[in-house]
Amino acid sequence: MAGRSRRSTAEILLSAAYQRSSTIVESNQEKDAANELFWRFNPVERLDAETLRDSILAVSGDLDAKMGGPAKPLDAENLRRAIYGEVERTSPDRTMTLFDFPDPKSHSEERSVTVGPLHRLYFLNNPFVIAQSEVFAKRLEAEAGDDWSKRIALAYQLAFSRPPTPDETQAGLAFVETEPWPRYTQMLLAASEFFSVR
Amino acid sequence: MITRRKAVQLMGAGFGLVGLGDSLRASSGQGPHFAPKAKQVIFLYLNGGLSHIDSFDPKPELDKRDGQPMPGPKIKTDRASGGLMKSPFAFKKYGQSGIEVSDIFPKIGEQIDDFLVVRSMYSESVNHLPSMLMMNTGNALRGGSRPSFGSWVTYGLGTENDNLPGYVVLCPGQPTGGSRLWSAAFLPTAHQGALIRNDAKTADQLIQDLANKSYTLEEQKRQLDLLSKLDSSFLGRVGYDPKLESNIEAMETAFRMQTEAPGIFDLSKEPEHVRARYGDGDFGRGCLMALRLVEAGVRVVQIYYGNGQPWDSHDDILAQKHHAEQSDGPIAALVQDLKARGMFDETLVIVGSEFGRTPMIQNSGTEKVGRGRDHNPPGYSILMAGGGIKGGQAYGATDDFGYKAVEKRVNPHDMHATALHLLGLDHTKLTYRYSGRDFRLTDVEGNIIQDWLA
Numbered sequence: 001m002a003g004r005s006r007r008s009t010a011e012i013l014l015s016a017a018y019q020r021s022s023t024i025v026e027s028n029q030e031k032d033a034a035n036e037l038f039w040r041f042n043p044v045e046r047l048d049a050e051t052l053r054d055s056i057l058a059v060s061g062d063l064d065a066k067m068g069g070p071a072k073p074l075d076a077e078n079l080r081r082a083i084y085g086e087v088e089r090t091s092p093d094r095t096m097t098l099f100d101f102p103d104p105k106s107h108s109e110e111r112s113v114t115v116g117p118l119h120r121l122y123f124l125n126n127p128f129v130i131a132q133s134e135v136f137a138k139r140l141e142a143e144a145g146d147d148w149s150k151r152i153a154l155a156y157q158l159a160f161s162r163p164p165t166p167d168e169t170q171a172g173l174a175f176v177e178t179e180p181w182p183r184y185t186q187m188l189l190a191a192s193e194f195f196s197v198r
Numbered sequence: 199m200i201t202r203r204k205a206v207q208l209m210g211a212g213f214g215l216v217g218l219g220d221s222l223r224a225s226s227g228q229g230p231h232f233a234p235k236a237k238q239v240i241f242l243y244l245n246g247g248l249s250h251i252d253s254f255d256p257k258p259e260l261d262k263r264d265g266q267p268m269p270g271p272k273i274k275t276d277r278a279s280g281g282l283m284k285s286p287f288a289f290k291k292y293g294q295s296g297i298e299v300s301d302i303f304p305k306i307g308e309q310i311d312d313f314l315v316v317r318s319m320y321s322e323s324v325n326h327l328p329s330m331l332m333m334n335t336g337n338a339l340r341g342g343s344r345p346s347f348g349s350w351v352t353y354g355l356g357t358e359n360d361n362l363p364g365y366v367v368l369c370p371g372q373p374t375g376g377s378r379l380w381s382a383a384f385l386p387t388a389h390q391g392a393l394i395r396n397d398a399k400t401a402d403q404l405i406q407d408l409a410n411k412s413y414t415l416e417e418q419k420r421q422l423d424l425l426s427k428l429d430s431s432f433l434g435r436v437g438y439d440p441k442l443e444s445n446i447e448a449m450e451t452a453f454r455m456q457t458e459a460p461g462i463f464d465l466s467k468e469p470e471h472v473r474a475r476y477g478d479g480d481f482g483r484g485c486l487m488a489l490r491l492v493e494a495g496v497r498v499v500q501i502y503y504g505n506g507q508p509w510d511s512h513d514d515i516l517a518q519k520h521h522a523e524q525s526d527g528p529i530a531a532l533v534q535d536l537k538a539r540g541m542f543d544e545t546l547v548i549v550g551s552e553f554g555r556t557p558m559i560q561n562s563g564t565e566k567v568g569r570g571r572d573h574n575p576p577g578y579s580i581l582m583a584g585g586g587i588k589g590g591q592a593y594g595a596t597d598d599f600g601y602k603a604v605e606k607r608v609n610p611h612d613m614h615a616t617a618l619h620l621l622g623l624d625h626t627k628l629t630y631r632y633s634g635r636d637f638r639l640t641d642v643e644g645n646i647i648q649d650w651l652a
Contacts, residue, residue, distance in 0.1 A: 042439075094395075094406055115441065116388070116451075120451075121405070168428070172424075187424050196432075
């Protein structure tokens with residue numbers, strides 16, 4: 001039985017349907033907007049707690065990818081991957097818990113995924129997010145120079161793995177005309193696109 | 199100084215980016231199916247397992263047969279058990295109804311004419327998590343979580359205060375099982391419970407990241423205008439997705455919470471004589487917060503008594519006395535204040551846990567004191583009061599020892615069906631299509647218990 005379920009799992013994971021992009025193809029969208037025929041990947045799930053934290057650090061350029069070594073608390077100074085975070089059984093990290101890190105005292109065969117106002121407050125106000133937004137903004141300046149359109153293009157490539165549309169570039173330029181860059185990069189990290197698997 | 203009025207003005211009617219009418223917003227409900235008795239729910243959850251036979255289900259037979267084996271075939275319990283054990287607490291009759299309550303809940307006793315005492319609950323699983331999931335989601339299976347009771351209620355009715363989550367969960371820590379107990383699962387995520395750890399005293403400490411120390415609200419508003427453009431663009435690219443839509447609404451709520459929440463959670467706004475009756479314990483302060491939250495229009499408030507499963511008295515049943523001291527006064531005060539503020543008739547109050555405790559002493563190698571009781575899903579008690587409930591009655595019965603519900607047996611599905619009924623929702627019609635079929639809180643079960651209705 002186990003062998004059979006492994007084989008069918010492999011077949012699903014290796015299928016063209018499973019590996020599709022989430023991008024909308026207009027002709028398909030007209031025929032099957034609800035994606036009942038699986039012509040594209042449904043971009044719904046939120047990144048899990050560890051991936052989310054690591055992604056923020058990776059995008060800002062602050063991630064310390066060193067392997068091995070002792071676990072340390074996942075505070076704002078800790079720039080290592082979350083897998084090296086310390087897990088205290090009786091008081092797990094509050095941010096990790098907010099993003100559904102499982103109860104370390106019981107087993108968990110599946111992550112639940114919650115998204116609500118409390119998660120949004122994190123992106124709005126958390127000191128780690130604000131600090132990383134500043135690092136992200138500095139990275140854009142260092143790597144893309146004084147051409148603001150180039151900075152925005154780089155930001156989209158880093159945060160969303162795609163170029164911005166002309167409208168998105170325009171919205172970004174209009175914003176940074178009057179607001180500091182870190183407030184712009186913070187909203188890229190807060191965007192639904194950033195924490196959706198797609 | 200940013201006032202709430204200013205925040206609401208800044209936000210206007212929301213970001214308006216999705217372009218849907220209010221009736222289509224994920225957080226607005228489907229509307230009741232018929233005129234409701236209750237508008238909101240406060241669910242007080244005593245996680246771990248309230249011992250029914252030491253609280254609301256007196257068993258004189260245990261006094262007579264203390265130490266003797268329980269008659270009949272040996273019952274298989276989760277851990278080894280010994281003979282019957284009488285309750286260390288005395289019961290006495292309270293109120294007009296003369297319902298017997300043990301002396302660890304004297305204040306609920308004095309209010310007992312407001313309560314329906316259900317003595318014939320039964321559940322399936324002997325383990326905490328499945329039984330907790332059954333009480334909270336109507337499904338004991340862990341794989342593939344189901345929407346919680348509170349999520350179904352807000353899905354059905356929406357909320358009345360857009361500046362706060364519609365379903366708030368309070369716990370000093372996290373109960374066993376965590377967010378699965380208040381998950382919206384496949385319902386739009388706007389209906390999921392928002393856990394607020396109530397082991398702190400100010401809103402800033404209670405709610406992580408509630409305040410921004412760097413930017414003003416106007417600066418944030420400009421950020422969120424940008425964000426709404428980014429999110430609209432994403433939504434346009436991926437097509438309609440209720441989860442994403444919920445997420446966009448959640449940002450609006452988050453923004454408004456920054457100014458709304460500090461006032462609601464500031465218990466010093468209550469006069470001293472009110473606060474005194476709730477005490478300074480986490481659960482007591484939680485009950486007072488619950489009162490203030492429903493007053494502010496939050497649809498469902500659930501309080502988990504403590505971190506993990508504090509009522510799990512395997513070692514020493516006297517521990518229940520300590521927990522009762524923490525909860526008896528606040529529960530009674532909550533009922534009194536709901537009445538005093540004219541909200542009792544429209545607020546459904548439920549007090550319960552995942553199962554009861556065995557009439558037999560627990561007799562395994564783990565205990566130190568050796569005066570504990572094991573888990574008892576075949577029979578346990580819950581309390582209900584308020585909106586549409588006929589108080590002052592004890593309903594159903596367990597056997598002579600309190601082991602098994604035998605008269606007028608009811609299960610969590612019946613409790614859910616009846617609670618939804620009081621809220622104006624038909625549990626057979628409150629459905630959500632997912633994975634190719636319609637799902638219900640009560641699955642294919644659940645009876646509305648007419649005797650519970652006022």
